Amino acid sequence: MKRFITLIAAMLAFMPAAFASQGELVVTPQPALVTSSITLNYDPLPQQQWMASQDVYLYVCLEMDGNGEWVKEKAEWSLCNKPEYKWIKNADGSLSYTINNLQTYFKLNAEEMGRVTGMFVILKNDKFQTTDKYVRLSQGHVSDLPKFNGTVRFSVKVPAGTRQVYVAGTFGKEGDPLYWEHAAPELQLKKVDATHFEGVIENVPANLEYLYVWGPRIDQTEFRMGHRPLGGRSSVHDIVEYWGDMTLSVNVPKGTTEVYVSGSFNNWGFSQMMDAGNNNWIYHVPPTALGGSETVEYKYYFNNAKDAGEQGENRKVQFEGFSTQYDDVKSWK
Structure with missing residues (x-):
């Protein structure tokens, strides 16, 4: 009898995952406590076929104090495609990932543990990613879980x-x-x-x-x-760090340690780009800096000096609102 009750309890614990809607991230057990083992369950959408044929990895950050801000990322975006962040593929096509101990997983001290209120989760690999999913975590007090009333x-x-x-x-x-x-x-x-x-x-x-x-x-x-x-x-x-913009994304020669962009949007100064990994660097051009013509001219540089730029004429692109411009620099010489 005891064995039967244990089996029923285990089945109930996994019911939320079994009845989760496609595209919805479900956590077990419910409520999810910061002090307990947490299993994330995801049922892919029909258009997310890449999850069936490719490896899927976890990018995760914590929320503290219920403020909606991303803190304490487990690994940088470009470094989380490692075996320890890989989702398990289940027989029914769903994916799961278990965090056995939140404190050791994120290397938190006691004070930080007491402030954790949620997690932000993205499923990704080098080519695809989902939108971020929010997981609410409880400290184990009834006051942590106010009933949602739509306001x-x-x-x-x-x-x-x-x-x-x-x-x-x-x-x-x-x-x-x-x-x-x-x-x-x-x-x-x-x-x-x-x-x-x-x-x-x-x-x-x-x-x-x-x-x-x-x-x-x-x-x-x-x-x-x-x-x-x-x-x-x-x-x-x-x-909101910055409003919708044009993103410049450039792939540069291997071994490049820093990249700058100089153009009509920064008065031909030198703006340092962000390293996105795999020799790819990005920079966000705010619409307010584009001027009336919305035509951008620019060049890439491996140093903030006029003689450290790519060869040839200025690059030109027509700004089309919320978009990304992909470029390649084959050689700096």
Whole structure:
């Protein structure tokens, strides 16, 4: 009898994963405690066939103090394609990943453990990635788990000079008036000061995925790797580092230790690019720096000196809003 009860308990523990919707990340057990072993379960969407034929890896960061900010990443984006971050592929096509001890996994001290409130998860490899998924974690107190009632307070810090901010996301179903509607008046936040906007929005779905936007155009949105997951929270405190932009992505010769870009968008100064791994470097060009013509001229450099640039004429590209320009520098000589 005892063995039978144990079997039933085990089946119940995995029921959330069995009945999870495609594209939804489910954690077992529920509620997920910071002090317990945590198993992440993901059922791929039909268009995510790459997960069946390719290795899938975990990129994960913690949330502390319920503020919606990404902290304590387990491994840098370019370094998490290692065996210890690989998802297990199950017979039914789903994927799972287990963190046995959160404290040792993220190397947290006691004070940090007491502040953990959630995790942000992305499934990825070198070619594909999902949007980020939010996992709520409990410290084991009833007060940690307030019941979600559809009313959410949004608070966001934005770049100086921002005139208006709206929330856009999966409000309702696809085809509904507010579904990913940019600059909807009922989703506008109020300005608190030069860099802060806040507002309370009602009838918000618990599984909302959202972004902040500053206008109706597709390029008038924040730049980030994926949508923000609400995860059933009633209050979020977010940061928009920069608004939707053009991203320059360049592949450079092996052994290059730093890359700069100089162009019409930075008055032909030298802006250092970010190392994205695998000889790839990126730089974000804010729309406000493009000028009226929206035509960008630029060159890449391996040092911040005029004689350290690529050969040939300036590169030219027509800015098309929220987009990425992919370039290659075959040789610096």
